[in-house]
Amino acid sequence: EAADDKNVVSIKMTLYRVAKHSEVVEALCEAAENGKDVLVLVELKARFDEENNIEWSRRLEKAGCTVIYGLEGYKVHSKLCLITKRSGTKTEYYTQIGTGNYNEKTSRLYTDLSVMTCDKDIAKDAIDVFNALASDDTVKSVDKLLVAPNCLQNKVLDMIDGQIAIAQSGGEGYIGVKINSLTDKKIIDRFIEASRAGVKIDLVVRGICCLIPGVEGETDNIRIISIVGRFLEHSRIYMFGKGEERKIYIASADFMTRNTLRRVEVAAPILDEDIKAQISMMFDKMLADNCQARELDSDGEYTLVSDGKEPLNSQELFYDLAYERASKAEVEDK
Template identity: 70%
Template sequence: MGSEYMNRELSWLKFNERVLEEAEDKSVPLCERFTFVSIYQTNLDEFFMVRVGSLYDQTLLPQDIRDNKTQMSSQEQIDAILEEVRKLNKRKEKVYQKLIEKVAKEGVRLYRMDQIEDEKKMERFFQSEILPLISPTVVGRRQPFPFLKNNEIYAVVSLTTKSSKKVRLGIVPCASNIFQRMIEIPGEKGSYVLGEDLILHFVSKVFPGYKIQGKALIRVTRNADIDADALYDEDLDYREFMADLMKQRRKLAPIRLEMSGDLDIGSMLMLDNYLGLEEKYVFHSEVPLDFSFVFQIQDMLRKNESLFYEKRTPQKSLMFQDGRSIIEQIKEGDKLLSYPYESIRPFLRLLTEAAEDENVVSIKMTLYRLAKQSKVIEALIEAAENGKEVVVLVELRARFDEENNIEWSRRLENAGCQVIYGLDGYKVHSKLCLITRKTDKQFECITQIGTGNYNEKTSRLYTDLSLMTANTDIGIEAAKVFRALAKGEVVEDMQHLLVAPHCLQNRVLDMMDEEIEHAKKGEPAYIGIKMNSLTDKKIIDKLIEASCAGVKIEMIIRGICCLVAGVKGKTENIRIISIVGRFLEHSRIYMFGTKERRKYYIASADFMTRNTVKRVEVASPVYDPAIQEKLEYIFDTMNRDNQKAREMHEDGMYYRVHNDEEPLNSQERLYEDAYNR
């Protein structure tokens, strides 16, 4: 009998495999398949930087830390990861080679240097355009091994001289802002080589007087797992401390070495020794080490529409009317926006209107990730300049967005906003906005609760939900959340909102218990969940208990899922699907109970321990019947997807959904609905 638990890291790799499947899928337009190869690679980079880095740190501790679901040790998890990644990378290489062949037929040909017949013109180009810009290092007593930047490409050469047989290493940085990564072959329009291939091919010109014994391209990935809370000293300015921490992170220890080319064993050992890496962390590649250039290829082929997804534009929401106050419309009834199918504009209009409304006394908001040119920030600055009280919690620990957020926090402060920087020990990941108005001696609240970031760019690429309500009870509780945040505290008790860390997980477990009780009485019982990840063991165990009691459970989980569905006697009443398609599934919906007594929530929180008990997260009840129906329809449409859905089987593997129903791609269907409306 199979286990009902799956290891978190191996489950994540299964998700990245589903991303790779989209690159392999012939029904996906050619240039979009390139995007999925690139996403697979950048996902993997971050996985090594954060998750493998964290596991590696655990192996250095005296205590034996084990996964609480599968009991695998940190080292066992690393070994399983490395084995699985090698297999997946073989598939990545295969699909990349195929895509490069296909794209050549469309007029963009990318050659390796060993495929070029007339080397002379490339040599002349190298001598005149590249060589003068190169800064090589020969490692020796007076020249220490250089610092290799995270995820950048370098040429490594093993060198000897006529007088000495001793091998020395030469290092050449291949990343440059001065020359293009894709270099057009002189006189051959549409034919290219990559800059790093050109440098490696003519690297002997960089080291005259040396004999080249071997050469390769390498790329080092560094551990980025750094615990800000553990290092913070209260006497320091928090923002400056975070800025320093980001500089430190760039210098953390290597966790992976990727290479293409040939180095002798002695030089390889020398390189591993300098980097402090064991051989098992070295990955050999037959394809480029970084795929960011594929977007250049896409730009060259942009005119050929058949190579891309059909253009889709977020539509106007029918819930809002043009030319009328957004605030007045929300006061008439709750509103829901569904991204990317509907435009984020009504929410941006709400902020701008609040900034200009003389009755608005305050705007309070939590910010996690923002667009580069953020209209949200512009509206908040305008509100502060108009004399409103603007309180903004900017989470400086939003991983890989820290530097952006540090800059935004400075701008907000300079404009007169009150900026809070999160809480000790808890990241603030909630998507909460509270607008307070004072009219005729009475206060009104407009509250917005979302599943995704206040980011105009990702609202066109990620599926998310944004609820706007004038419900007084929800407004009062949102105000309570902001009061707690301002004091550096967390809320302990709520009637309507579910607020982690203290009143989300327990309330979810209570609602699951209610369903278990109904099932035990022989009554129909139901749980429906849509989210990105499921790792929280308390919730997983409760889902297993519910399944055993006979509760029908349907889950749409895009990424990590540590619960295995369909295991006899354990999870046979649970169905789990994952949808990986054109848009990144990011919205969270919780539903408890059969249709006539169902409770509906949208939330910023996945059911991961880090969300349920280690972050400030907010889930909001949905009371409006029309919006409940809309959530039901979204969930049902995705549940019936038989084009982009993969269903988990009891072996823990995911298989494409095949049935006799009419073909249904849920993302395309929801976009068509938005257009048809």
């Protein structure tokens, strides 16, 4: 839509993995051919997709897009898009932040989350990210977004510390995280510290996990499950606190040192209360999954969750809910 909108003046986007027949890239080319300022960062170090990305970057350049080819020493793994629209003296920003790549093929196979917002502070952070990338640099400070390598791990540690302080003062500290992998030792050590302080921690970690739960006096407040089903679990969710004070982020970054310190990653705060409630509900349903979930025990073994409750397959539930929402929207449109 932005490619054809006469009031859109610019589109800035990061591309990590794209499909072999990418409609996203075609739309960016169309936007440039329509006279819009299009800046695209194409990550040439995306493993197994190097050749495909080189071909698409040439197509983008030929169409008149400004193409950046990553940063020295860092992979750009963020999923970030910023659209600037002007009408008269009014300027509007549309920022989209996701957990999955702009890839039509994997979007049918992976579970991911994406948020689109007109929040001007988030747009300002996104502008700073793109300006830094265009200068072959990384952002040193941000307001609302979390941006690796300089402004993500430290802010996550600060939020864990916040929950530790709540628990130590007699309150109910809580942390809920869904990621692909957990190997970042600084974050793992802080999780252990939080568990010792009485913070309840729920982790949904699909793959590699270097933290053992249920160790008495150390990690007995930590529960870890892995969900493996029809779709590849790929979304990343960070949650800190409970009730109205809960902070929720969706992110491109797993808690791995390669993500938190050696890549450009972006996490976005969820500010809308309805969306926060939706993500909290989804996380709770994942924790209650007793069809595809396997729980990690203190011996390092995974066991299929069997709690005797009514069967709950979280992926099938979200699939059905998505179709239900789509059907309601179709009826309302008519």
